[in-house]
Amino acid sequence: DTGVSQDPRHKITKRGQNVTFRCDPISEHNRLYWYRQTLGQGPEFLTYFQNEAQLEKSRLLSDRFSAERPKGSFSTLEIQRTEQGDSAMYLCASSRIRGGIYNEQFFGPGTRLTVL
Amino acid sequence: DQQVKQNSPSLSVQEGRISILNCDYTNSMFDYFLWYKKYPAEGPTFLISISSIKDKNEDGRFTVFLNKSAKHLSLHIVPSQPGDSAVYFCAASDDYKLSFGAGTTVTVRA
Numbered sequence: 001d002t003g004v005s006q007d008p009r010h011k012i013t014k015r016g017q018n019v020t021f022r023c024d025p026i027s028e029h030n031r032l033y034w035y036r037q038t039l040g041q042g043p044e045f046l047t048y049f050q051n052e053a054q055l056e057k058s059r060l061l062s063d064r065f066s067a068e069r070p071k072g073s074f075s076t077l078e079i080q081r082t083e084q085g086d087s088a089m090y091l092c093a094s095s096r097i098r099g100g101i102y103n104e105q106f107f108g109p110g111t112r113l114t115v116l
Numbered sequence: 117d118q119q120v121k122q123n124s125p126s127l128s129v130q131e132g133r134i135s136i137l138n139c140d141y142t143n144s145m146f147d148y149f150l151w152y153k154k155y156p157a158e159g160p161t162f163l164i165s166i167s168s169i170k171d172k173n174e175d176g177r178f179t180v181f182l183n184k185s186a187k188h189l190s191l192h193i194v195p196s197q198p199g200d201s202a203v204y205f206c207a208a209s210d211d212y213k214l215s216f217g218a219g220t221t222v223t224v225r226a
Binding site: 004006031033035040041042043044045048055056058091093104105106107108109110112 | 157159160165207213214216217
């Protein structure tokens with residue numbers, strides 16, 4: 001399977017704990033994105049990387065959130081001191097950008113976070 | 117603020133008939149538009165896209181129409197099949213990120 005993969009698929013944690021999610025993009029894709037989706041809404045952009053550089057962060061990404069893509073391959077999203085409002089589906093997507101031409105983003109299955 | 121809007125939260129259509137999903141946007145800088153389909157407990161799956169320099173793109177049973185002056189796009193599915201029952205999201209981009217609508221749940225009746 002050469003699609004985007006995410007781990008874990010589900011995470012239940014207690015308020016105040018730290019959690020970390022992993023995303024493995026499609027291998028030849030140089031852009032990687034994180035989105036968050038809550039019930040009844042479409043995905044909302046959080047941040048994106050081009051290769052290993054984090055180029056943009058949404059205002060939704062508070063200082064409790066940090067994302068890395070250390071070698072331009074997989075990425076991690078960490079949430080520190082989780083709050084109940086962090087409960088959502090966290091989606092990762094990747095795309096290949098060549099010559100400034102836009103390409104479609106392909107999504108992984110998501111990580112469902114529940115904060116108790 | 118919601119820059120992409122899908123005003124119909126649900127659509128029910130009989131198998132074999134046409135499904136028409138609508139989407140409106142407010143940001144005139146958007147230059148690329150996409151439709152995604154989502155099943156429960158899965159990530160969105162890319163369906164079809166259109167660049168702002170075109171007004172129509174077709175791929176099999178799926179056709180997307182873009183009306184730039186009205187800031188409106190639509191997705192036509194013909195004929196509708198039971199496997200098309202899912203949530204459909206409209207998305208728009210002006211560079212890197214996608215802005216999504218809230219989705220339309222399509223139910224195809226046998």
